[in-house]
Amino acid sequence: MTVRLSGATLGDLPAEVARPSYDRSAVSPGIVHFGVGGFHRAHEAMYVDALMNRGEALDWGIVGVGLMPGDARMRDALKAQDGLYTLVVKHPDGRLEPRVVGSLVDYLYAPDDPQAVLDRLVDPATRIVSLTVTEGGYHVNQVTGEFDPNDPVLQADLDVVARGDGMPQSMFGFVVTAARLRREAGVEPFTVMSCDNLPGNGDIAKKMIVAFARLQDTELADWIEANVAFPNCMVDRITPVTSDPDIAALAEQFGVEDAWPVVCEPFTQWVLQDEFPSGRPPFEDVGVQIVDDVVPYELMKLRLLNASHQALCYLGYLSGYRYAHEVAQDPLFAEFLLGYMTEEGTPTLPEVPGVDLGVYRRQLIERFANPEVRDTLARLCAESSDRIPKWLVPVIVRNLETGGAFERSALVVATWARYAEGVDEAGEPIEVVDRFKDRVMAAARRYGEDELAFLRDRDFFGDLVDTEAFTTAYAAFLKSLHDNGARITLEDLEASR
Numbered sequence: 001m002t003v004r005l006s007g008a009t010l011g012d013l014p015a016e017v018a019r020p021s022y023d024r025s026a027v028s029p030g031i032v033h034f035g036v037g038g039f040h041r042a043h044e045a046m047y048v049d050a051l052m053n054r055g056e057a058l059d060w061g062i063v064g065v066g067l068m069p070g071d072a073r074m075r076d077a078l079k080a081q082d083g084l085y086t087l088v089v090k091h092p093d094g095r096l097e098p099r100v101v102g103s104l105v106d107y108l109y110a111p112d113d114p115q116a117v118l119d120r121l122v123d124p125a126t127r128i129v130s131l132t133v134t135e136g137g138y139h140v141n142q143v144t145g146e147f148d149p150n151d152p153v154l155q156a157d158l159d160v161v162a163r164g165d166g167m168p169q170s171m172f173g174f175v176v177t178a179a180r181l182r183r184e185a186g187v188e189p190f191t192v193m194s195c196d197n198l199p200g201n202g203d204i205a206k207k208m209i210v211a212f213a214r215l216q217d218t219e220l221a222d223w224i225e226a227n228v229a230f231p232n233c234m235v236d237r238i239t240p241v242t243s244d245p246d247i248a249a250l251a252e253q254f255g256v257e258d259a260w261p262v263v264c265e266p267f268t269q270w271v272l273q274d275e276f277p278s279g280r281p282p283f284e285d286v287g288v289q290i291v292d293d294v295v296p297y298e299l300m301k302l303r304l305l306n307a308s309h310q311a312l313c314y315l316g317y318l319s320g321y322r323y324a325h326e327v328a329q330d331p332l333f334a335e336f337l338l339g340y341m342t343e344e345g346t347p348t349l350p351e352v353p354g355v356d357l358g359v360y361r362r363q364l365i366e367r368f369a370n371p372e373v374r375d376t377l378a379r380l381c382a383e384s385s386d387r388i389p390k391w392l393v394p395v396i397v398r399n400l401e402t403g404g405a406f407e408r409s410a411l412v413v414a415t416w417a418r419y420a421e422g423v424d425e426a427g428e429p430i431e432v433v434d435r436f437k438d439r440v441m442a443a444a445r446r447y448g449e450d451e452l453a454f455l456r457d458r459d460f461f462g463d464l465v466d467t468e469a470f471t472t473a474y475a476a477f478l479k480s481l482h483d484n485g486a487r488i489t490l491e492d493l494e495a496s497r
Contacts, residue, residue, distance in 0.1 A: 121178035147211035314415035328368035
């Protein structure tokens with residue numbers, strides 16, 4: 001027999017399923033979060049729930065906000081379950097550890113009622129607005145680093161901000177409109193906390209949101225810049241897309257019927273800059289590292305973990321693998337990943353206080369190799385145009401400047417180009433998922449007429465196409481990928497080391 005998860009059925013769950021020990025009716029909202037996906041629910045919401053289980057932070061409940069059409073499904077799932085969901089930690093030995101999380105106290109689907117979202121944002125009780133809107137959600141021009149306002153939704157929201165009427169549709173529109181309304185009402189500004197995988201994520205959020213505001217209201221932009229805090233943070237937990245077998249396993253093994261549980265690895269990390277003028281939950285009580293400078297930690301994560309995900313996903317997919325653990329368990333690929341991290345990624349990092357990078361690198365391979373997480377290579381290959389330029393290109397540029405190694409990075413870029421052609425080594429189609437899909441695929445398919453066509457997009461690669469040492473290595477790898485395949489290309493590279 002299974003129990004459909006809801007507030008009324010918490011007491012009916014099996015004893016081995018952990019659940020909130022606090023009275024959820026005593027929880028009041030303090031955080032509004034844009035982008036309630038798997039990662040937010042496995043990370044920030046989990047940390048807040050852990051605090052509440054200690055009897056702390058009961059005035060920091062989370063109100064989720066969905067903006068995209070696909071978010072209607074999250075609305076329906078959470079509404080039916082009173083905001084509850086099950087977080088299932090997948091241990092390498094096959095053990096599943098379920099826990100019901102109760103820190104989400106409401107979910108607002110903005111297209112249904114944008115006024116309700118604004119009201120919640122303007123409410124003085126809302127002291128933090130947190131974000132997981134993906135790397136592309138900040139609309140940063142990859143080359144200039146400036147705000148790119150060309151999205152039609154942003155253009156519509158700029159009109160709303162300028163007129164001071166109408167309802168916003170984007171995160172930018174909601175945040176800036178709410179900031180204006182709070183200012184007019186004499187309400188203390190909230191803190192905006194980005195939790196996305198970007199170097200200097202708080203700095204980027206501030207720059208882009210202020211730029212959005214400045215396009216129509218310079219005075220408001222100046223006020224946001226001077227009064228709204230944007231702390232940086234580094235977040236880390238591998239959280240694959242929930243699958244139907246995950247939902248079935250939760251019901252079969254634990255008797256919990258959950259419309260949208262979350263699965264994740266055991267490891268979790270959060271390094272947070274302590275810049276919260278309006279207050280914050282005592283995150284340090286549940287293991288969050290509160291620091292003055294996040295940069296060393298975020299660069300470590302982006303250039304080692306995230307860039308290594310890119311290093312394994314295209315090579316692995318082209319070699320016939322479909323899951324990250326399959327790739328990481330292959331000694332050839334593990335050697336390649338450790339080589340990239342040790343010889344190319346790590347030399348570009350500043351000192352990381354309190355971290356043994358040798359241990360960290362080996363731990364990453366162990367995490368990637370967890371067979372229970374079953375993180376798909378397709379997920380890791382998605383949205384490459386938002387990832388490679390931010391995670392790997394800076395490593396390449398730095399190593400070219402210093403005379404460091406870059407060959408493994410060149411192979412990663414070549415495998416992205418080969419993958420973006422849209423056909424694997426067996427002649428089967430590859431479903432390329434990227435917001436610039438047409439652009440990257442068109443460039444990749446011009447290989448026959450121009451071996452450097454893919455590199456010529458300066459929005460993604462800057463001036464790498466002008467650097468002969470890099471283009472020589474890249475072109476040789478891409479030719480080998482076509483002539484010999486991914487595995488032989490990798491074997492040849494590792495044999496030459």
